[in-house]
Amino acid sequence: MKMSHYFLPTLKEVPSEAQLVSHRLMLRAGMIAQECAGIYHWLPLGLRVLQKVEGIIRKGLDDAGFHELLMPTLQPAELWEESGRYEAYGKEMLRITDRHDRRLIYGPTAEEAITDIVRRFIKSYRELPQVLYQFQWKFRDEIRPRFGVMRGREFYMKDAYSFDIDRESAEKTYGRVIQAYMEIFKNLGLKAIPVRADTGPIGGDLSHEFQVLAETGESDIYYDGDFDDFTFRGGEEDLNRIKKLYAMADDMHDSALCPVPEDRLKHKKGIEVGHIFYFGTKYSLPMKTTVTNEQGKPILVESGSYGIGVSRVVAALIETNHDEFGIKWPEQVAPFKIGLINLKVGDDQSDRVCAEIYERFRNAGVEILYDDRPESVGVKFSTMDLIGLPYQIIVGPRGLKEGQIEVKDRRSSEKILCSVEDLYQRFLSHA
Numbered sequence: 001m002k003m004s005h006y007f008l009p010t011l012k013e014v015p016s017e018a019q020l021v022s023h024r025l026m027l028r029a030g031m032i033a034q035e036c037a038g039i040y041h042w043l044p045l046g047l048r049v050l051q052k053v054e055g056i057i058r059k060g061l062d063d064a065g066f067h068e069l070l071m072p073t074l075q076p077a078e079l080w081e082e083s084g085r086y087e088a089y090g091k092e093m094l095r096i097t098d099r100h101d102r103r104l105i106y107g108p109t110a111e112e113a114i115t116d117i118v119r120r121f122i123k124s125y126r127e128l129p130q131v132l133y134q135f136q137w138k139f140r141d142e143i144r145p146r147f148g149v150m151r152g153r154e155f156y157m158k159d160a161y162s163f164d165i166d167r168e169s170a171e172k173t174y175g176r177v178i179q180a181y182m183e184i185f186k187n188l189g190l191k192a193i194p195v196r197a198d199t200g201p202i203g204g205d206l207s208h209e210f211q212v213l214a215e216t217g218e219s220d221i222y223y224d225g226d227f228d229d230f231t232f233r234g235g236e237e238d239l240n241r242i243k244k245l246y247a248m249a250d251d252m253h254d255s256a257l258c259p260v261p262e263d264r265l266k267h268k269k270g271i272e273v274g275h276i277f278y279f280g281t282k283y284s285l286p287m288k289t290t291v292t293n294e295q296g297k298p299i300l301v302e303s304g305s306y307g308i309g310v311s312r313v314v315a316a317l318i319e320t321n322h323d324e325f326g327i328k329w330p331e332q333v334a335p336f337k338i339g340l341i342n343l344k345v346g347d348d349q350s351d352r353v354c355a356e357i358y359e360r361f362r363n364a365g366v367e368i369l370y371d372d373r374p375e376s377v378g379v380k381f382s383t384m385d386l387i388g389l390p391y392q393i394i395v396g397p398r399g400l401k402e403g404q405i406e407v408k409d410r411r412s413s414e415k416i417l418c419s420v421e422d423l424y425q426r427f428l429s430h431a
């Protein structure tokens, strides 16, 4: 991508309404633009990150054997009346009337919609367990939307729903999701702690939030300091280890009952990037969703739901990966891997070398953003630091005279001088 033709409306000024660093940086880096309170456009650079995050989550869920589908954003009010949540959900739910005076809602979540699908199409215990998921926009009319996409009104969620024949197998499925989530957050470059939580309006009797530690987080959590040294590698053993380690949301923590000695207990702020629930027959009972068991008798299905705030994850990644100059993307979620800076557009040799590097990388399938604008060196450096691509390749007449270009690692700030051949060797030898 050439920057001269790209749509990257970066801002010099820090927008005053934005308090949170991720919100400021997303606006300044031209990733998002506000449409109205709690509702944002995802501009090209931001969308690339959102899609990277989505891809990593999708892979983790597919690897776990779950199946993707896509449900509409709009749902009929009747489904919510069946479950009893139409009134209960209150003002957070956006209610819409169509031209025939039919009542619709813009889904804040989709337990009812998916339960309806299962009751229509799944008939036998043989078809279970089943875990279905989607990526879809949600709307919740939060009283105080704030912090940009961290707490929006319209936001992008991955929501999964599980169906089992009994509690025992439902708990196994719940464990499979925890494992998949640990793997996913690790692959995203986030350290997320599964914390015991209250079940809120989704309901049920077992629930965990996935919290990323960050001073700017809105949640209060208490957890066993052993979590800090624990790296999830997968498998049954690690899952059991996680289940045993104490981690509680603020309202679930009771210092009198807490089994962790005081010197090991940590109290920190977190960003809730995921939330999972086991709720048994909360929806299958009122919505009469049964399958036949081995004896041919109808039994209610046992369910859970599992969310990841995909758009919030993008903000959480910035909260945990930035410095005073801008974002420092982990490679796997970066909008481009490489930023190529031409220090002197119009200089024959610089233009030629940049054009060659750009083509070579593009042909090798490496995502590269080429700053070919006739801007000052200062603007180019600060733009590249702001948008946070993992590697900067800096080309100018002075270096080229010595046969050299510069490569800067945005995360470590390490800079090296090398030849163009060395550059290809380093980045393209296995491409």
Ligand code: P5A
Binding pocket: 108, 109, 110, 111, 140, 142, 149, 150, 151, 152, 153, 155, 157, 158, 159, 160, 202, 272, 273, 274, 275, 276, 277, 305, 306, 307, 308, 309, 310, 311, 312
């Ligand atoms: C689980 C999936 C649910 O809605 N039903 C389907 C369950 N859970 S939840 O905790 O209410 O939401 C799941 C995750 O979505 C993110 N999230 C938000 N992100 C941005 N802005 C918001 N206003 C917002 N509300 C929820 C969170 O990451 C949450 O864990």
